Structures are given as C-alpha cells and as structure tokens.
Amino acid sequence: MNNQAKPIPSPAxxxxxxxxxxxxxxxxxxxxxxxxxxxxxxxxxxxxxxxYGILASSWSLIVGYVGRISFAHAAMSxxxxxxxxxxxxxxxxxxxLAIPFAGVFTGLVxxxxxxxxxxxxxxxxxxxxxxxxxxVRITITAEHEITRGSLGLAAPALFESADRVQYYYSFLAxxxxxxxxxxxxxxSRIGLFFAAIREDEDAAASxxxxxxxxxxxxxxxxxxxxxxxxxxxxxxxxLVAPSMMSLQEMGFILSMAVIGGFQNIFYAAMGGIVxxxxxxVLREIGEWRMAIFGxxxxxxxxxxxxxxxxGFADYLASLGRRS
Amino acid sequence: xxxxxxxxxxxIISIFYAxxxxxxxxxxxxxxxxxxxxxxxxxxxxxxYYVFASLLGLPPVAAVLVAFxxxxxxGALVERLLIDPIHAGKVERVDExxxxxxxxxxxxxxxxxxxxxxxxxxxxxxxxxxRVEIGELIISGDRLAAAGVGVLLIIAVLAxxxxxxxxxxxxxxxxxxxxxxxxxxxxxLTGMLAFxxxxxxxxxxxALIGPVFLVYPTMGVIPVIKAYVIVVLGGxxxxxGAILGAFVLGQVESLATVxxxxxxxxxxxxxxxxxxxxxxxxxxxxQGLFGERTRRA
Amino acid sequence: xxxxLVAESLVKRFGGLTALDDVSLEIEAGELLGLIGPNGSGKTxxxxxxxxFYLADSGTAFFEGQKITGREPAVLAGRGIARTFxxxxxFRRISVLENLLVPGLVDWSAGRSTVIEKGQxxxxxxxxxxxxxxxxxxxxxxxxxxxxxxxIMMLDPKLVLLDEPFGGVHPMLKRLMHDRIRDxxxxxxxxxxxxxxxxxxxxxxxxxxxxxxxxxxxxxxxEQVRNDPVVLQAYLGTQDGEAGRGL
Numbered sequence: 103m104n105n106q107a108k109p110i111p112s113p114a115x116x117x118x119x120x121x122x123x124x125x126x127x128x129x130x131x132x133x134x135x136x137x138x139x140x141x142x143x144x145x146x147x148x149x150x151x152x153x154y155g156i157l158a159s160s161w162s163l164i165v166g167y168v169g170r171i172s173f174a175h176a177a178m179s180x181x182x183x184x185x186x187x188x189x190x191x192x193x194x195x196x197x198x199l200a201i202p203f204a205g206v207f208t209g210l211v212x213x214x215x216x217x218x219x220x221x222x223x224x225x226x227x228x229x230x231x232x233x234x235x236x237x238v239r240i241t242i243t244a245e246h247e248i249t250r251g252s253l254g255l256a257a258p259a260l261f262e263s264a265d266r267v268q269y270y271y272s273f274l275a276x277x278x279x280x281x282x283x284x285x286x287x288x289x290s291r292i293g294l295f296f297a298a299i300r301e302d303e304d305a306a307a308s309x310x311x312x313x314x315x316x317x318x319x320x321x322x323x324x325x326x327x328x329x330x331x332x333x334x335x336x337x338x339x340x341l342v343a344p345s346m347m348s349l350q351e352m353g354f355i356l357s358m359a360v361i362g363g364f365q366n367i368f369y370a371a372m373g374g375i376v377x378x379x380x381x382x383v384l385r386e387i388g389e390w391r392m393a394i395f396g397x398x399x400x401x402x403x404x405x406x407x408x409x410x411x412x413g414f415a416d417y418l419a420s421l422g423r424r425s
Numbered sequence: 426x427x428x429x430x431x432x433x434x435x436x437i438i439s440i441f442y443a444x445x446x447x448x449x450x451x452x453x454x455x456x457x458x459x460x461x462x463x464x465x466x467x468x469x470x471x472x473x474y475y476v477f478a479s480l481l482g483l484p485p486v487a488a489v490l491v492a493f494x495x496x497x498x499x500g501a502l503v504e505r506l507l508i509d510p511i512h513a514g515k516v517e518r519v520d521e522x523x524x525x526x527x528x529x530x531x532x533x534x535x536x537x538x539x540x541x542x543x544x545x546x547x548x549x550x551x552x553x554x555x556r557v558e559i560g561e562l563i564i565s566g567d568r569l570a571a572a573g574v575g576v577l578l579i580i581a582v583l584a585x586x587x588x589x590x591x592x593x594x595x596x597x598x599x600x601x602x603x604x605x606x607x608x609x610x611x612x613x614l615t616g617m618l619a620f621x622x623x624x625x626x627x628x629x630x631x632a633l634i635g636p637v638f639l640v641y642p643t644m645g646v647i648p649v650i651k652a653y654v655i656v657v658l659g660g661x662x663x664x665x666g667a668i669l670g671a672f673v674l675g676q677v678e679s680l681a682t683v684x685x686x687x688x689x690x691x692x693x694x695x696x697x698x699x700x701x702x703x704x705x706x707x708x709x710x711x712q713g714l715f716g717e718r719t720r721r722a
Numbered sequence: 723x724x725x726x727l728v729a730e731s732l733v734k735r736f737g738g739l740t741a742l743d744d745v746s747l748e749i750e751a752g753e754l755l756g757l758i759g760p761n762g763s764g765k766t767x768x769x770x771x772x773x774x775f776y777l778a779d780s781g782t783a784f785f786e787g788q789k790i791t792g793r794e795p796a797v798l799a800g801r802g803i804a805r806t807f808x809x810x811x812x813f814r815r816i817s818v819l820e821n822l823l824v825p826g827l828v829d830w831s832a833g834r835s836t837v838i839e840k841g842q843x844x845x846x847x848x849x850x851x852x853x854x855x856x857x858x859x860x861x862x863x864x865x866x867x868x869x870x871x872x873x874i875m876m877l878d879p880k881l882v883l884l885d886e887p888f889g890g891v892h893p894m895l896k897r898l899m900h901d902r903i904r905d906x907x908x909x910x911x912x913x914x915x916x917x918x919x920x921x922x923x924x925x926x927x928x929x930x931x932x933x934x935x936x937x938x939x940x941x942x943x944x945e946q947v948r949n950d951p952v953v954l955q956a957y958l959g960t961q962d963g964e965a966g967r968g969l
Contacts, residue, residue, distance in 0.1 A: 171524050218708050224520030225459035225661070229653050230707045233700040236650060240700075244693035291827040291834070297816045298824045300518075305811035308773060309873060310799035310828035349646065353532045360525060389539035396533025400507065403526045407517065517815070 121415060125368060132274055136267045145266045147382045152273035153335045154374035156280050158358040160327035162370035163284055165359070167293065168320045169300030171228045173352050174215065175328050177235035180347035182208045182329030183336035184242065184249065187257045190337075197260060201333040208329025209322050216321035220314065232349065239347040254343035257336040269338055276334055277371065280327045284367050287323070296320060357395045361402055363409020372411050431679045433562060439675025440572045441637075443579060444630040445648045446655035446667045448623035451586075454599035454662035455619035456508060458523035464649025465534035466624045470496050470631030471640040472538060475549040485552040485636075489574065492632035493625045500624020503530065504617045512613065538642040551636035571633040578629055579668065582622070586664065595619055599662060647696060654699035657706050674699050724787065726751040726912055727772075727881060732781035732791075734767055734936075741767040742778070743936035749914070751880070754907045756927030756944070757916045760956055764936040765916045766808055769883045772914075773805045774798045785881065799825070804879035806870045808886045808916075814859040819845065821858050821869055825876040837876075844872045849898060864895040871902065881912045888919045900926060924948065932956065 136145060161175045186204035189195045195203060219230040242249045249255055261268050287293060295316050298306035307313045336342045345351065354377075362373015377395065384391045406413040449463050460466075470492040478488035507526050516522045551567035552574065558564075586592035597605040598615045606612050631645070638644065655674055659666025681698050685691035725748035734742040741764045749755055757765050770776040772783060774795035783791045790798055813821050819841050826837035845851040848868045853861065861869060867887055874882060884903075888896050903926060907913050917923050923930060923944070930947040932940040934956040940947050947953055 165521060165525075169518055169521060171521050218704075222707060225453070225524060226657075226707055228459065228461070228524045229657060230704055232650070232653065233703045233707075237697050237700050237704070240694060240697040244690060244697075291823075291830075294816070294820060294824055294827060297820070298813050301813035301815055302811045304775065304795075305807065305813065305873075306824065307795040308775075308799060308805050308807075308811075309825035310796050310877065311824060312794075312796045353528065356525065356528060357532065360529070389536045391536075393533055393536035393540055396529050396531075396536060399529030400526055400533065403522060403529065404507065404510065 120418070124415075128372075129278065136270055142266050144379075144382075145270050147379060148375065149266070149270045149273045149338065150335075151375035151378035152270075152277045153331055153338075154355065154358055154378050155277050155371035156331040156374070157328055157355045158362060158364075158374035159281060159284065159367040159371040160324045160331070161355050162359045162364040162367055163288075163324045163327075164320055166365040166367075166370070167288060167296045167300065168317060170220065170317060170321075171224070172231045172321070172324075173228060173349065174231040174235045175324070175355055176349075176351040177238045177347040178208050178212060178325045178328035179332030179335070180242070180342070180344070181211055181238065182332030183257070183342045183346065184255065185329065186333035187255055187336055187342060190258050197258065197337060201330060201337070204333035205326045205330040208332070209326040212322040212325025212329075213318060216318035220317040220321060235347060235349070235352065239344050242347070243344045249344075252344055254341045257340045257342055259340055260334070260337040273334065273338070276331065280330070281367060281371060284323075284327070288367070292316065292319075353392075357392075357399050359409075360399050361395065361410055363412030365408055366412055369409050369411035369415070373409065430562065431683050432676070433564070435675040435679030436672075437564070437568050437572045438679065439672045440575045440579075441630065441634050442648075442651050442655055442675055443668045443671035444575045444626065444633065446652040446659075446671055447579065447582065447664060448626035448630075449649075449652045450656045450659065450662060450664050450667035451582075451595070451619050451626070452623035453656065454664065455595055456504070456523075456616050457662075458508065458511075458520075458527070459653070459656075459661070460620070460623065461524060461527040461649075462503070462530040462534060463623070463627050463652060464645025465531045466496055466500060466627035466645075467631040467634075467648055468538065468640075468642060468645035469499060469534065470628030471549075471635035471644055472542065472631075473628065474632035474635050475547050475640045479547070479549040485550055486574070488549075489552075489629055489632045493578075493629040496628025496631075497621040497625035499628075501617045501621035503624070504620035508620065509613060509616065512616070535642050535645075542642065544642060546639040546641040548639055549636050552633075565637075567636050571637055575630070575633055578626070578633075582626065583664065585622075591615075591618060595622075650696070651699055654703045657703050674702070677702065724784075725749055727783070727785050729772070729783040730781055732768070732771055732783065733779045734764075734771055734776055735779050741936050742771065744781070745933070745936065745938055746781075747931065747938070747941070749881075749912055751912055752907070752910050753929060754903075754913045754915065754927050756923040756930040757914055757933065758918075758920070758923060758930060758947075758953075759933035759939075762935075763933040763956075765933055766885055767936075768933070769805060769885055769914070769916065773803060773883055796828075799877060799879075800828070802877070802880035803883070804874035804877045804881070805883035806867075806874065806885055806887055808889070810863070810866045810870055812858045812861070812866050812869050812873075815857060817855050818850065818858050818861065818869060819854040822872055822876050825873055841872075841876060844875050848872050848902065864891040867891055868895065868899070871899065875906075879911065882906070882914070884913065884915045884917075886916055886918065888917055888922055896922070 135148065157175060157179055161172065164170050164172050182204040185207040186200045189200035189203045190197055215234055219227060222230055243251050260272065288296070295306070295311050298309070298311050299313055299316060303313050358373040358377045359370040361377060362371070363369030381391055402409055408416060445467060449460060452458065452460050473492040473495045474488045477483040477491045478485050483491065507530065508523065510516055511519050511523065551570060553566035553570035555566045556563055557566050557569050586595055594605070594610045594615045595618065597608070597610050598612050602612050651674060655670035656667050658673055659668070659670030678695060678698055682691050682695055727749040729745060729747045732742050732745045733740070745764070745768060757768070759765050767776065771778050771791065774790070774793050774797065778791050781791070782789060785801060785803060788801070790803070813824065819838065822841035822844060823837055826832060826841055827834070842851060842854060845854050848871060850865055850868055853865065858866070858869060871887070887899060891899065900922065903913060915923065915927060927944055930942065930944050931938060932947060932953050939956060940950050940953050942950070
C-alpha cells in the first residue's frame with residue numbers, strides 16, 4: 103500500500119487515439135485481403151476466422167466485462183444455426199428473416215437461462231452452463247427424426263453463387279457490426295455497471311446498480327450475437343451437426359478469447375481470427391496444435407492476463423509514454 | 426429379475442462414479458475450486474495403467490498403484506504451479522481464473538495424449554477375466570474386480586481423511602482456511618496434498634475402469650460430467666455427499682433407462698438425466714441434496 | 723409524526739445462531755446514532771438487514787413510512803439508503819473517478835458531464851481529487867475508505883449506514899472523515915455509525931445504541947452509555963461471541 107499520492111500519467115486520450123488508428127488499419131487490411139490475390143482457400147479460412155472472432159468477442163463480453171463464466175456459448179451458436187435452418191426450411195422464411203429469428207430465439211433461451219442461473223457464482227455457474235450446453239447437444243443428437251442427429255442437417259446457402267469473396271465480406275461485415283454494437287454498449291453507462299458488477303457485486307448493488315438485471319442483459323445480449331453468428335455460419339457451411347455445440351468447440355472459443363485477450367472484445371476477436379488461421383497453417387502437426395494452444399492458454403492466464411494482443415498493446419502504450 | 430440386475434449394475438456403475446467424483450469433491454473442499462481437468466487426470470490414469478500393465482507387463486493391481494502414485498505427483502504439481510498463485514494473491518479474479526486455467530489444462534492434456542497415442546481405443550488387461558456367477562446373477566469379471574478394488578480404495582481414502590493427521594488437516598482447511606492456519610496447519614501443503622490425492626483418486630479410477638470402458642484420450646469427458654453431477658448432488662466439497670450422490674445418479678440412470686419405453690430414445694438421453702438433475706439442484710438447492718444451507722441471504 | 727427509520731422486532735438467524743434477537747429501534751431524521759457492541763453482537767447483521775443484503779426471519783422495518791425489509795439493496799439505494807462496508811469494497815480495476823460515476827449514472831436522467839463534475843467536486847472535498855484518473859487498486863487503505871465515502875455522497879442519501887469507517891485509517895484521514903460526517907449530518911442526513919473506536923463514537927454521536935448477542939442492551943446519550951454497568955460488563959466481562967459476522 104502506498105500512502106504517498108503519486109501523480110499518475112494520463113495518456114488515456116493519446117493511447118486511445120493511437121489504438122483507434124491501429125484498429126482502423128487492421129480493418130483496412132482485412133478489407134484489402136481479397137484484392138491481394140490470396141488463394142480462395144485462405145479466404146475461406148479467414149471467413150471461418152471471422153465467425154470465431156464474433157464468438158470469442160461476444161463470449162469475452164460476459165467473462166471479461168461482467169466477470170461471469172459461461173460454457174454455453176458454443177451451444178448458443180448451435181441453437182442459432184439450427185434455429186435458422188428450421189425457420190428457413192420448415193417455416194419457409196427467407197434468410198433475411200430466418201437469421202434475425204435465430205438471433206431472437208437464442209436471445210430468449212439466453213434470457214431464460216440467465217434468469218435461472220445467474221444468481222450462481224464461479225464454479226457453480228460454470229457447472230450449470232456446462233450442463234445446459236450438454237443437455238442441448240444431447241437433445242439435438244437424440245431427436246434425430248427432426249435434426250438428423252449426428253449426421254447433420256443441411257442448410258440453404260446464403261448466396262446463390264458459391265463466390266467465396268461474397269461470404270468473406272458478409273462475415274467481415276457481421277463481425278464489425280457486432281463489435282460496433284458491443285463497443286457502443288460497453289462505452290455507455292451500461293459498460294460501467296458491468297465493470298462495477300465484475301469488481302464487486304455487493305458494492306454495485308449497494309450503490310443502486312440492478313445487478314441481476316444487468317447480468318441477465320449481458321447474457322442475453324451475448325447469446326443473441328452468438329445465435330446470429332451461428333445462423334450465418336450454418337448458411338455458409340451448409341451442413342450443421344451437434345458437434346458444433348460440443349465442449350471441445352467451447353474449448354476453441356475459450357482458447358481464442360484468452361490468448362487474444364478476453365478483457366477486450368477487439369483483442370478476443372483478433373484471437374479468434376489468428377487462431378483459426380494458425381490451426382490451418384499448422385495442419386501438419388495435427389493434434390499437437392491444440393496441445394500447444396492449451397499450453398499457451400495456461401501461460402497467458404498465469405503470466406499475461408490481458409492476452410497476447412492486450413499485452414502487446416500495453417507494451418506499445420508504454421513505449422509511447424516513454425518517448 | 427431384470428430390475429434386480431439393473432439395480433446391481435447401477436450399484437457397480439455407482440462405485441465407478443463415486444471413485445471418479447471423490448477426488449473432485451476433495452479438491453473443492455480444500456481449495457474451493459472445481460478442477461475442470463479432473464476428467465483428463467482420470468484419462469492419464471488409464472494410460473499409465475495401459476503402459477504399465479499391457480506394455481511393460483506389470484501385474485494389474487501393481488499397475489493400478491503406479492497410476493495412483495503417478496497421478497498424485499501430477500495433481501500436486503498442478504496445484505503448486507497453477508492453483509497456488511491464487512493464494513499468493515497473484516490473481517485478480519480467483520474463480521474465473523481457476524475455471525479457465527483448469528479448462529486450458531484439460532485441452533492441453535487431451536491433445537497431448539492424442540498427439541502421443543492417437544485417437545484409437547486401447548483395451549488393457551483387466552484384474553479379473555471372464556464372468557462371475559452369483560446365484561442367478563452373471564457379472565463380468567473385469568467390472569466386479571474394478572468395483573471391488575474401487576470400494577477398498579474408497580474405504581482407504583475415507584479412513585485416511587478420518588484418522589490420520591494429514592486427513593485432519595484436510596478437514597480443518599476445508600472448514601476454514603484461515604483458522605486452520607492459526608492452529609498450525611500448513612494450508613499450502615494441505616492444498617497440494619488434497620489436489621495430489623484428488624488426482625491420485627482420478628488416476629486410480631481411470632486405471633480400474635480403463636479395461637472395462639477402454640482407454641483413449643477423450644475417455645474422461647463423459648465420466649467427469651457425471652462427477653460434476655454427483656458432487657453437486659452431494660453438495661460441493663462433501664466427501665460422504667459425493668458417495669451418496671454417486672449412488673443416486675447410478676440408480677436414476679439405470680432405472681430411467683428401464684422405465685422409459687422407447688429404448689433407443691432412452692439410451693440416447695442416458696447422459697442427460699444427470700445433467701437435468703444438476704441444473705435442478707443448482708437452481709433450487711445450491712447447497713446440494715444433503716448439504717446445509719449457507720449463511721448468505 | 724413518526725420517526726424516519728422504524729424497525730420492529732427484527733429477528734435474523736443463521737442456523738442455530740440468533741444474530742438479531744428482537745431488535746427494535748427508531749431514528750429521527752437528522753440524528754447521528756452510534757452502534758456499538760462486542761464482536762459478533764449483531765451490528766453488521768443489523769446493517770445488512772436495513773440495507774437489504776439479508777432477509778430478516780421476522781420483523782419489519784420502515785423508512786419514511788415505507789416498508790424496506792425484503793427489498794433489494796439496489797432499490798433501497800434508490801430510496802436514499804446508502805451504506806459502506808466493513809471490509810472496503812471499492813471497484814479496483816476502474817479509475818477512482820469512475821468509482822463515483824457508478825452511483826451517479828444509476829439515475830438515467832443524469833447526464834454524464836454533470837455527474838463527472840459532481841464526482842470531481844466530491845473527490846476534491848475528500849482531498850483525493852488528484853487521484854481521480856488513476857486506478858482505484860493503487861489507493862491506500864485509508865484512501866479507499868474515503869472513496870467509499872465519496873461513492874455514497876454521489877447518491878445524496880437521506881440515511882447513511884457506516885460500517886467501521888475508521889478501521890485502519892491514519893489519524894490525519896480520520897480527522898478529515900470526522901469533519902465530513904459532521905458536515906453531512908449538519909445538512910440533515912441521518913447517520914448510523916458502527917465503530918470500535920469509542921473516541922469517534924463519543925465525539926460524533928448524539929445517541930449510542932449497544933448490542934450484545936443480538937439484543938439491544940442500552941440505548942441512550944453517550945455520557946450515560948459510557949457509565950452504564952451493563953455496557954461495561956458486555957465489553958469487559960465476556961470472552962465469547964468472537965465469531966466475526968462480516969459480509
């Protein structure tokens with residue numbers, strides 16, 4: 103404890119600007135990539151990377167900002183995928199209605215689960231969300247008359263042409279849109295309430311913050327985003343199986359967010375994109391890839407809790423402060 | 426008679442479950458964290474057993490003991506390297522850190538073994554082969570032997586906790602870490618011991634059950650979920666609760682399978698019954714079926 | 723006219739232990755009431771019931787004629803009841819000023835710039851204005867107590883419940899806190915003060931209530947309580963009841 107009041111440098115505005123410019127540069131690079139003559143295959147991989155970017159960032163909204171764990175995120179994406187398929191095939195909705203329907207549907211499921219279990223903390227919440235996600239996966243596998251079980255369910259394509267670039271830009275757009283919406287919420291007073299709940303729930307409540315309401319809101323919000331991402335993914339991949347809700351898939355999302363930096367939605371999104379690309383680049387070493395990612399997750403949590411991108415950004419900021 | 430056979434089968438499965446869940450409960454009791462890599466410690470136990478019993482030709486019972494000892498060391502190391510920093514105040518959000526880091530460990534261990542041994546299943550030699558007939562009841566020998574050794578192991582661990590000084594330290598820290606420190610119990614060492622013991626139990630469980638349900642890198646995924654259900658049923662951190670919870674789950678599963686008429690559907694949902702139970706308990710009675718209500722309003 | 727805060731026969735049990743055993747009290751608006759008693763006598767439990775953190779097993783409490791038992795803490799904060807915690811609960815990983823913005827922005831009609839201005843004024847008043855942009859985690863224990871103070875000042879509360887505000891606080895800071903409490907009370911805010919620091923209690927409070935084993939054993943002016951043999955007995959004569967009952 104330091105009793106001495108020391109002046110704290112306040113470069114917040116300067117670094118904020120610098121990070122903003124850096125972010126725009128990254129976005130510009132992603133917009134330019136299809137023009138660089140990259141192999142179609144890598145365009146495809148990057149598109150999947152954007153999908154994981156959406157999932158990793160919306161998961162980090164719950165874990166990094168509100169400070170609550172969830173293992174149900176992959177299941178939410180899966181519900182969005184199946185929801186949109188049923189809406190577009192069984193109920194013959196056009197995709198521009200089916201996908202929002204999937205978002206609303208997962209949002210409602212998220213709301214219900216949030217109401218049921220967000221009073222729980224830590225390990226209890228972790229266990230309940232694992233149980234929920236497994237129940238959903240088992241049910242969808244078991245009801246094979248409707249879902250075709252583990253064989254997987256065919257989904258109508260998003261676009262008539264099989265042009266990869268079209269998918270690339272639409273996923274990039276969805277990623278940017280969801281990051282923008284999350285960012286707007288997080289920089290409003292709601293983001294401050296999230297932080298208060300994360301830091302100390304009792305103190306937040308004693309100061310008038312409706313803790314339960316905001317936790318449920320965060321969980322629902324993040325579920326809607328996951329559901330929409332899952333729906334888009336279904337109409338991109340065009341075949342959806344219950345394995346997309348597995349705990350292994352949840353492990354991917356967690357690794358991506360943690361390694362990128364789960365305390366910041368942008369770093370988590372980058373983690374999603376970069377890890378997906380690395381998974382492909384390192385295809386030759388097979389299962390060792392995930393072993394390495396697991397080890398990196400452990401090292402990052404232990405020694406660089408802001409993640410690799412967060413740590414790198416902090417390093418850049420410290421350089422800027424010194425000069 | 427079919428019902429009776431189901432009950433006995435449920436009983437044997439329950440013993441397996443208890444074995445898998447006991448370690449989880451022990452760890453939670455002392456360290457107040459759920460080890461999300463417990464299933465992978467179980468899996469490692471299976472592989473240690475496979476290597477020593479099948480590849481190196483050690484007698485099966487000796488190989489179980491090797492698995493027990495090896496996983497004790499692994500557990501203790503995990504505690505010292507990953508969990509101990511929590512108590513040294515090096516971590517901001519304790520609960521979430523522990524959950525994520527043990528989950529990361531699970532990813533690491535599973536894929537490490539996939540890399541080393543491949544995804545193929547292995548059937549190590551069992552302690553007993555063939556069938557055993559008790560009256561009209563026919564039980565396969567590997568199951569009976571695994572259950573028998575399992576019961577002995579559970580009794581040994583309960584006696585250890587009840588009667589030894591180290592066991593008393595575990596109970597003291599479970600109840601109140603700070604007070605235990607005041608009366609001279611080394612809480613750090615006790616934490617390491619508990620995690621080691623928890624790992625050893627998981628390892629022995631994997632070694633005993635491996636010959637019955639085969640050994641492969643993802644073999645821990647389903648049993649650990651059962652273990653979660655059990656410890657929640659019995660109240661997290663309660664060792665007798667875990668044993669009771671295991672019997673409840675074993676019976677619920679084996680009876681539900683018989684009582685639901687559509688057999689394919691009943692089987693497909695087999696792993697879901699416990700999970701529904703878990704959600705119901707956590708939402709309506711978070712202290713477990715047998716635990717006492719906590720103080721907080 | 724009835725008192726501002728009325729509690730009738732509050733009972734709170736934890737398992738076999740009765741932490742509050744038929745506690746009744748009345749406080750007029752603008753009073754400064756001291757709450758004392760040995761460890762485990764039920765002081766913090768009473769605060770937790772009055773601020774909505776515990777549900778009373780029986781009994782009711784009214785604030786300005788409205789029932790407050792059974793209401794959520796956040797609702798009570800909105801009605802003008804604010805509290806601090808025995809173990810300081812600041813929001814460590816956001817800035818000092820942002821700590822104050824949380825209660826300020828809970829009111830949706832309040833604009834951000836006015837709330838920031840008000841927060842900065844309060845920090846200056848508490849002489850920690852220069853720390854505003856730094857992370858709260860870097861504050862000293864005493865500064866953190868001041869920050870908790872500042873946070874509830876943002877709510878403009880009518881009733882303030884202070885739980886051991888002087889614990890581990892440097893004497894210089896303590897004097898500053900005394901001044902603020904007097905100011906506050908002087909402007910009509912009702913205050914209940916829990917403290918083991920008898921100097922502070924007798925200095926500040928117009929009335930002192932003593933709890934022992936969950937019961938009110940004395941309720942009078944400070945001079946009277948100081949010489950009350952029952953109170954002295956409660957403090958000096960017993961060794962039990964050491965079970966801390968913090969949040």
